[in-house]
Amino acid sequence: xxxxxxxxxxxxxxxxxxxxxxxxxxxxxxxxxxxxxxxxxxxxxxxxxxxxxxxxxxxxxxxxxxxxxxxxxxxxxxxxxxxxxxxxxxxxxxxxxxxxxxxxxxxxxxxxxxxxxxxxxxxxxxxxxxxxxxxxxxxxxxxxxxxxxxxxxxxxxxxxxxxxxxxxxxxxxxxxxxxxxxxxxxxxxxxxxxxxxxxxxxxxxxxxxxxxxxxxxxxxxxxxxxxxxxxxxxxxxxxxxxxxxxxxxxxxxxxxxxxxxxxxxxxxxxxxxxxxxxxxxxxxxxxxxxxxxxxxxxxxxxxxxxxxxxxxxxxxxxxxxxx
Numbered sequence: 017x018x019x020x021x022x023x024x025x026x027x028x029x030x031x032x033x034x035x036x037x038x039x040x041x042x043x044x045x046x047x048x049x050x051x052x053x054x055x056x057x058x059x060x061x062x063x064x065x066x067x068x069x070x071x072x073x074x075x076x077x078x079x080x081x082x083x084x085x086x087x088x089x090x091x092x093x094x095x096x097x098x099x100x101x102x103x104x105x106x107x108x109x110x111x112x113x114x115x116x117x118x119x120x121x122x123x124x125x126x127x128x129x130x131x132x133x134x135x136x137x138x139x140x141x142x143x144x145x146x147x148x149x150x151x152x153x154x155x156x157x158x159x160x161x162x163x164x165x166x167x168x169x170x171x172x173x174x175x176x177x178x179x180x181x182x183x184x185x186x187x188x189x190x191x192x193x194x195x196x197x198x199x200x201x202x203x204x205x206x207x208x209x210x211x212x213x214x215x216x217x218x219x220x221x222x223x224x225x226x227x228x229x230x231x232x233x234x235x236x237x238x239x240x241x242x243x244x245x246x247x248x249x250x251x252x253x254x255x256x257x258x259x260x261x262x263x264x265x266x267x268x269x270x271x272x273x274x275x276x277x278x279x280x281x282x283x284x285x286x287x288x289x290x291x292x293x294x295x296x297x298x299x300x301x302x303x304x305x306x307x308x309x310x311x312x313x314x315x316x317x318x319x320x321x322x323x324x325x326x327x328x329x330x331x332x333x334x335x336x337x338x339x
Contacts, residue, residue, distance in 0.1 A: 018286030019102035022117060023301075024087050024110030028210075029294035030079045032068035034086055037315040039066070042093060049089035049123070050082070056124075057081045057131045074211065076141070080109050080134030081127060087113045087292045088123055093316050094291065097323045103252070103283055105245040105276045107297060108176075108217065109133070111266060118240035120259040125235035129263070132231045136224040137214055144223070146215025147192035148175070151183050154205035159183060166194050175217035176271045179303040186215035217270055225267040232260055243283075250275030252283070277304045289313060289322065 039046040046062075053061045061082050064073045072078055087110070094100075106114035109130070116126040151159055156174070163172050163185060172187030172195045185195055192215075196207040215221065237256035244253045246262045248269045253259050277300075280288070288310045290297045295312040302310065309329075313319045 019284045020099070020287045020289065021280045021285040022091065022101035022104045022114070023288055023290045023297045024104070024106035024113040024117075025083070025290060025292040025294055025296045026106070026108035026110045027076065027079045027083065029292055029296045030065075030073050030083055031293050032070050032073060033066065034082070034293035034314070035062065035065045035089075037317065038086075038089055038093075041316045042089075045089045045092055049085040049092070053081045053085040053127060053131075056127050057134075061085070075138060076212075076214070077131075077134040077138035080137075081131050083109060083292060084113050084127065084130045088116060088126075090291050090313060090316070090319065091117055094289075094313070094319050094322075097319060099289070099319070099323060099326070101242055101289070103243045103245060103280055103285060105280060106247075107273055108247065108266070108271050110292070110297075111244075111247050112263060114244055115240075115259055115263060118242045118244040118254075118259070120238055120240045120244065120256055121235065128235060129228070129231060133224070133228055133267075136227045137216065137221070140221070140224055141213035144220060145189055145213050146186060146218070146220050147189040148184055148186045148210040148212050148214075148216060149192050149196050150178075150208045150210060151185060151195075151199055152206050152208070153181055154183075154199060154202055156180075156183065158202070159185070159199075162195060162198050163187075166191055166198070170194055171215075171218075171220070173218055174270060175215075177274045178271075179300055180274060181303070182300075184210070186218040187220070188215065217266065217268065219268055221268045225264060228267060229264055232264060245276045245279050247271045247273070247276065250279045252279060273300065274304055277301065281305060281308070287311075287326075 104114040104117050115121050170191030172191030175186040176184030199207040240254045247266045290312040293314050298310045298312040
């Protein structure tokens with residue numbers, strides 16, 4: 017078999033009820049990860065995960081520790097069943113989850129950083145209102161030219177390369193709205209505003225980056241034993257200082273998800289497992305590399321099913337080799 021990559025989704029993949037199956041089947045994992053996040057975040061994270069409302073669960077200061085803890089609880093269970101990654105990557109917030117799985121951070125230190133990250137990003141939405149929008153179907157060069165022209169008066173920039181045809185822009189609200197209006201003139205494309213008030217992954221996040229830089233001095237960093245693919249550059253990282261700088265840089269830099277996946281493919285990955293509460297990254301994989309095996313596991317039961325599928329695939333490969 018080829019190599020396995022674990023993928024971790026970011027904010028926006030949360031849903032009410034995530035964790036309920038884990039609580040029923042493996043309460044010790046729920047306690048170790050999600051209940052512990054209540055204390056560090058100083059918020060009832062578990063209640064919001066299980067009961068909502070979605071409006072609160074979607075707040076940046078709640079969603080980020082919730083998703084981080086839930087993905088790691090499922091990863092722990094996957095490890096117990098013998099599934100380990102050869103490489104890891106995470107989209108935006110998910111890169112912090114991937115950093116823990118890589119061995120660069122402990123769960124406790126990672127949780128501290130994610131809680132701080134979520135809090136700072138939540139606060140800046142009131143201090144410096146921004147906006148984001150997904151743009152589908154417009155060539156990258158055209159979108160970048162539009163952003164450059166609009167930014168002469170109202171800052172807006174490309175901040176996510178999710179697929180070759182799905183990108184995200186961030187900026188001041190007036191800039192994003194002007195960009196969306198410009199996109200409407202192209203019949204081949206459409207723009208959809210995202211439900212956030214922050215211009216994430218843009219230069220408007222500089223105050224968050226400065227605050228998080230100080231927080232990063234208070235945690236322990238290790239060299240990774242599982243290579244991590246960087247959002248900002250798409251490069252393979254293993255050194256502790258590289259991963260620390262990457263998690264800091266991505267606050268104000270675009271997420272080049274297509275490049276991340278291309279790096280994983282070049283490294284020999286043919287099985288991609290999204291671990292979290294959604295199928296967001298699995299859907300992106302179906303566009304970027306439709307010929308590769310992609311799985312989304314959001315409950316312990318799905319991890320058990322995945323183990324059986326991987327075992328069956330391995331048996332079939334061995335049988336084919338013998339034949």
